[in-house]
Amino acid sequence: VEDAAATAAAAEANGGHVVVPAMEVMDLGAMAVLADAGGAGVGVWQPGRHRGFEVIAETGAPTWFELHTRDYEASVAFYRDVFGWDTHVASDVPEFRYTTLGEGDDALAGVMDAAAMLPEGVPGRWSIYFGVDDADATLAQAVELGGSITRPAEATPFGRLAELGDPTGTAFKIIQP
Known part of the structure; x- marks a missing residue:
């Protein structure tokens, strides 16, 4: 900013x-x-002297950020109004409401309506996706290093996706294009 x-x-x-x-x-x-x-x-x-992220959308680097929120409309408006991001509705059906912050290749992140998934009183949360060359090998290495698999790798339209936790339980996702 x-x-x-x-x-x-x-x-x-x-x-x-x-x-x-x-x-x-x-x-x-x-x-x-x-x-x-x-x-x-x-x-x-x-x-200041440190710019922040210098590598993005590459293997080993963040590739996507995603907000799961119970208050979808307020969250989309918040990021649009506070950060000046353009929003693009990717899906607006009751089963799946999703907006990207930016459009197409310029999208920075996504906001998902998670009201049906997050329990009442649980605040929204951001997920970070890291790019990997081999999702299965990455999961195996994570387990060897004390991590845990919370959602095994599966094929999606965006690539092989999995969710895991580091040894302290912090969740993150990986994606193999």
């Missing part, structure tokens, strides 16, 4: 709240931690 403090103020003005106020991180940049309109945590980074 261009200004972490201004983004935090915009979050509060659009139904979110500040968890950790904007603060300088040496000369590297500034950060803030927010909760969006659906309660999901989101960090913001204002680059």
Whole structure:
């Protein structure tokens, strides 16, 4: 973001709240931690000497970010209004409501209506997808290193997808194109 403090103020003005106020991180940049309109945590980074992500959409790097939220409409509006992202409705049927933040190859992330999946009172959460060359080999290596498989690899229109947890239980997803 261009200004972490201004983004935090915009979050509060659009139904979110500040968890950790904007603060300088040496000369590297500034950060803030927010909760969006659906309660999901989101960090913001204002680059200084450290730009942030330099590799994306490659093997071993983040390839996609996805928000699962009980408050779909408020969450989509939050990211559109706070970050100025264009939104594109990918699906709007009762069984599957999904909006991308950006369109086509310019999409940054997706927002999924998870009201039927998340229990009442559970805030939304972001998932991160990492690109891998071989989903099955990656799952085997993760288990060897103390991780756990929460959803085995399966074929999807986007590639072989799996969900796992690191040794502390933090969930993430992998995708093999």
